Amino acid sequence: MKKDFLTLRDLCADELNAILKRASEFKAGKDANACPLIGKSIGLLFEKASTRTRISFQVGIYQLGAQAIYLNPNEIQIGRGETIEDTAKVLSRYLHGIIIRTFGHKIIEDFAKNAAIPVINGLTDLHHPCQALADLMTINEKKGRLKGVHMVYVGDGNNVANSLIEAASVTGMHLFIACPEGYEPDSRIYKKAVSEGAYVKILRKPEEAVKDADVLYTDVWVSMGQEEGAEKKKKAFRAYQINKKLLSLASPDAIVMHCLPAHRGEEITDDVIDSPKSVVFDQAENRLHAQKALLETLIR
Numbered sequence: 362m363k364k365d366f367l368t369l370r371d372l373c374a375d376e377l378n379a380i381l382k383r384a385s386e387f388k389a390g391k392d393a394n395a396c397p398l399i400g401k402s403i404g405l406l407f408e409k410a411s412t413r414t415r416i417s418f419q420v421g422i423y424q425l426g427a428q429a430i431y432l433n434p435n436e437i438q439i440g441r442g443e444t445i446e447d448t449a450k451v452l453s454r455y456l457h458g459i460i461i462r463t464f465g466h467k468i469i470e471d472f473a474k475n476a477a478i479p480v481i482n483g484l485t486d487l488h489h490p491c492q493a494l495a496d497l498m499t500i501n502e503k504k505g506r507l508k509g510v511h512m513v514y515v516g517d518g519n520n521v522a523n524s525l526i527e528a529a530s531v532t533g534m535h536l537f538i539a540c541p542e543g544y545e546p547d548s549r550i551y552k553k554a555v556s557e558g559a560y561v562k563i564l565r566k567p568e569e570a571v572k573d574a575d576v577l578y579t580d581v582w583v584s585m586g587q588e589e590g591a592e593k594k595k596k597a598f599r600a601y602q603i604n605k606k607l608l609s610l611a612s613p614d615a616i617v618m619h620c621l622p623a624h625r626g627e628e629i630t631d632d633v634i635d636s637p638k639s640v641v642f643d644q645a646e647n648r649l650h651a652q653k654a655l656l657e658t659l660i661r
């Protein structure tokens with residue numbers, strides 16, 4: 362049976378650990394010339410902009426021996442009203458897997474229900490699981506463990522935050538989210554994680570949240586497709602910037618993460634994102650390795 366990756370929860374702890382191990386092997390150059398996906402074709406259907414996700418998948422697919430086919434929604438019939446269901450059924454006859462970046466999470470769920478091939482979530486308004494996969498790989502590399510690592514996410518309760526909650530749930534990482542009232546992560550995702558015993562807490566004051574943090578994480582205050590009311594939102598987030606002062610309150614060996622792209626001077630300052638504590642470019646590189654391991658696991 363085909364397996365999708367729509368949210369981080371689609372992987373159990375054992376599957377996640379196996380993927381992270383395989384990702385490290387790829388990064389170390391093991392099987393550099395192996396082509397486990399030779400002869401396969403994998404689609405990339407992106408309804409929003411992307412630098413990291415699109416390019417890391419295209420490069421990774423090539424390195425695994427398959428071909429990547431970029432599908433601009435305005436150049437295929439979906440842009441002229443062909444249904445998601447019909448598109449999923451047709452593309453399943455040609456492709457061996459597909460990565461989709463879209464708006465509502467239901468769109469990718471509907472696609473997956475109608476597709477006979479693995480569907481990978483390259484970001485929806487609700488989840489960004491491929492990012493979380495690379496984040497976990499990065500934390501493991503830098504801290505040598507995931508369970509009990511004290512991560513503080515300062516910022517909007519968005520798709521990245523939601524996937525980090527699920528990541529905390531699957532790995533036992535401790536996650537503190539500091540956000541203004543009204544900008545919390547998805548309540549269903551949060552409640553499910555907490556009901557399962559995940560260590561996830563929502564706080565208001567970033568200064569309190571970052572105390573003893575091993576990892577400080579942030580993302581843009583205004584996500585793609587959510588530009589309406591951006592100015593009001595930016596005001597609400599003024600006190601939620603990762604800057605030198607906030608960083609000084611974290612553990613002395615804390616690392617700083619950001620999924621990128623960053624809005625420098627808003628959610629993070631230049632002196633922090635460019636400091637030796639910042640691992641943002643390793644994090645971006647790990648998208649490639651982690652997604653190769655994911656593709657090798659899901660696509661047969």
Ligand code: CP
Pocket residue numbers: 410411412413414415484492620621622
């Ligand atoms: N972090 C991330 O998903 O970046 P892109 O939007 O550039 O793909």
Ligand code: NVA
Pocket residue numbers: 484519520521580581583584585620621622
């Ligand atoms: N939360 C951001 C992540 C971008 C990679 C967005 O959805 O725009």
